[in-house]
Amino acid sequence: MEQGMIKNVSVNDDLGPLLDLAGRVGCDPLLTQASTGNISLKLDGALWIKASGKWLADASRGKILIPLDLASVRATIRQNIDPAELYPDASIETAMHVTMPHRVVLHVHSVNTIAWAVREDAAAQLGTRLQGLRWQWIPYVASGLPLAREISRVLAALPDTDVVVLGNHGLVLGGEDCRATEHLLNDIERRLAIAPREAHPADYALLAELAADLPWALPDDDAIHALATDPVSRKVLEGGFLYPCQAIFSDARTRELFRAVPDTVPAAAEFTDRPFLLVKGRGVVISQAMTPAEIAMLRGLSQVVQRVSPSSPLRYLTEDEVAASSSTAAYRYRELANASHA
Ligand SMILES: [Zn+2]
Known part of the structure; x- marks a missing residue:
């Protein structure tokens, strides 16, 4: 202009x-x-x-x-x-x-x-x-x-x-x-306004054990752990994608990313190339390479799923919608990855 x-x-x-x-x-x-x-x-x-x-x-x-x-x-x-x-x-x-x-x-x-x-x-x-x-x-x-x-x-x-x-x-x-x-x-x-569900506290001792030998870190925001410690949140996540921003983590196993894995160190060792790991019942560890933007998105997701009622009928994105939004999501991802946050 x-x-x-x-x-x-x-x-x-x-x-x-x-x-x-x-x-x-x-x-x-x-x-x-x-x-x-x-x-x-x-x-x-x-x-x-x-x-x-x-x-x-x-x-x-x-x-x-x-x-x-x-x-x-x-x-x-x-x-x-x-x-x-x-x-x-x-x-x-x-x-x-x-x-x-x-x-x-x-x-x-x-x-x-x-x-x-x-x-x-x-x-x-x-x-x-x-x-x-x-x-x-x-x-x-x-x-x-x-x-x-x-x-x-x-x-x-x-x-x-x-x-x-x-x-x-x-x-x-x-x-x-x-x-x-x-x-x-x-x-x-x-x-x-919806009050978020109370989630089990994270098992910090176990998460620290995972982070000791593997390239994981603990998130700063304790609310993120609800993604793995709250059984209702886990069930909501297993159903599919709730909104396109979830696809900023998009790759071949995106759906898998949002499924909690067993809480054993050998299992966690299998997934070290992931940006984050939901450890069933115990909490969340994040890759040290995760960007502030990705962490903010994960934190937002945790806040959403903790407000979704277990009895509510959920409308997940369809496979076509996820596929159609993937180019937008990829664009956003680059945008987020390149964005400098002062
Ligand atoms: Zn928007």
Whole structure:
């Protein structure tokens, strides 16, 4: 975008509140994990949007926003081209941000929202809890243009919609300014809050024994151990993929990755090429090569599965959806792996 188009922007007046909001959202692991989640502001013909791979949590420390020419991005979508392809420096969810008509648009991978959005009966469950809000439900659809089209469709039916819950994905909301958007986010979070199940504490002695001879480390966040110590969480994970971000660990044995292995040292020794190991009933060890982004994603997954009720009917991604999202996931993976976190 031409520098001339942005010269009148007063960073303090217009982008300051956006960056403050981005920082608060980015520092809450229940709302965003690693470089997931994004924010945008439509201002004087420009779309200021989070740059690809940046972490919202770094909003106060680095340059996380880039300006795009709003009319050009809209034209790109009309031509059926994903703006993320044309502007690779911009968020991969740029099409969604442009399609939402609001001045401020915020997209989060809220663990409370996702815990509802992975249910077969999500629309009914959310209907009770979000009553009175101008919200709509979109069953799972791949990110990028397909998702932007679905958002267009629901907006055409109810143009004053300002909250959209995305099946097996997260939440997008918009407002006239940052204050209204944050207020709405807090309201949704309160309505959708689920207390996580209490999990068995980890067996630190056994995990330390595994880490002593093998290339494993213990995660800093104790909540991650629930993936292996909580039998309900293990069962939920065994059923399949709940959302595409799980595929950032994608490789031939991805499904296996989320299955707990027996709690013996010889068994653990078989899996030293894995990024992490769920040790049945005992806890989680992580590879010393695991990136902060991967750890953040694993921590988010743990928070989601601890909020999924054992009796709820779950809607896992289909094999086709996992396959179709694998290129997006690979893109994200690179994005995450290359992302510098201040
Ligand atoms: Zn997303």
